[in-house]
Amino acid sequence: MSQFFQIHPENPQQRLIQQAVNLIRQGHVVVYPTDSGYAIGCHIGDKDSLTQICRIREIGKDHNFTLMCRDLSELSVYARVDNTAFRLLKNNTPGPYTFVLKGTKEVPKRLLNPKRKTIGLRVPENPIAMAMLEELNEPLMSTSLILPGHEMAESDPERIRDLLEKQVGLIVDGGSIGEKPTTVVDLADDEMVIRRVGQGDPSPFQL
Numbered sequence: 001m002s003q004f005f006q007i008h009p010e011n012p013q014q015r016l017i018q019q020a021v022n023l024i025r026q027g028h029v030v031v032y033p034t035d036s037g038y039a040i041g042c043h044i045g046d047k048d049s050l051t052q053i054c055r056i057r058e059i060g061k062d063h064n065f066t067l068m069c070r071d072l073s074e075l076s077v078y079a080r081v082d083n084t085a086f087r088l089l090k091n092n093t094p095g096p097y098t099f100v101l102k103g104t105k106e107v108p109k110r111l112l113n114p115k116r117k118t119i120g121l122r123v124p125e126n127p128i129a130m131a132m133l134e135e136l137n138e139p140l141m142s143t144s145l146i147l148p149g150h151e152m153a154e155s156d157p158e159r160i161r162d163l164l165e166k167q168v169g170l171i172v173d174g175g176s177i178g179e180k181p182t183t184v185v186d187l188a189d190d191e192m193v194i195r196r197v198g199q200g201d202p203s204p205f206q207l
Contacts, residue, residue, distance in 0.1 A: 020170055033157075035096050037144060037177060041143070044067065067142065069133070072123065079103060096125070103118060158173075
């Protein structure tokens with residue numbers, strides 16, 4: 001049975017944030033709010049939790065996973081970012097974007113796309129997600145909580161509780177939030193490609 005924390009969406013209670021992060025460090029899978037629906041995540045180094053997430057979402061190891069980062073400096077530790085990409089990232093983070101970049105040696109191999117050696121990276125705006133990342137003091141391995149047979153991330157914490165309370169360690173209730181996904185911008189190769197248009201304005205990345 002999972003724990004269920006109701007955390008204020010604008011002024012997160014630090015006590016509950018600390019408890020949530022302790023559960024992540026202990027190896028629990030967590031469902032938490034972002035600025036584009038709910039996400040499911042785990043500690044970056046936890047192999048068993050990653051397997052559990054793949055089982056819940058019914059995805060393979062070739063899925064494009066994402067690291068939730070606190071800021072641009074943390075992002076640059078885990079991805080190779082040239083000057084052009086850095087300027088684009090600086091002007092558009094935090095925000096509802098996922099950036100696909102070549103991973104560095106800091107990223108566990110099981111999180112990288114096996115063919116392209118890429119990783120998705122995000123700097124979210126959601127206050128709860130940001131508070132958790134600040135407390136964790138490292139990126140959170142994450143993917144949108146899109147359940148099998150669905151196209152959008154889950155947005156209602158009570159529904160999530162009904163569906164997943166026996167499959168995850170913690171559900172963070174940050175209220176009902178929008179279902180629109182992030183805009184995915186692929187900066188891994190010479191040519192910039194918008195892989196998905198979502199909540200983030202794609203125009204800064206279009207030539």
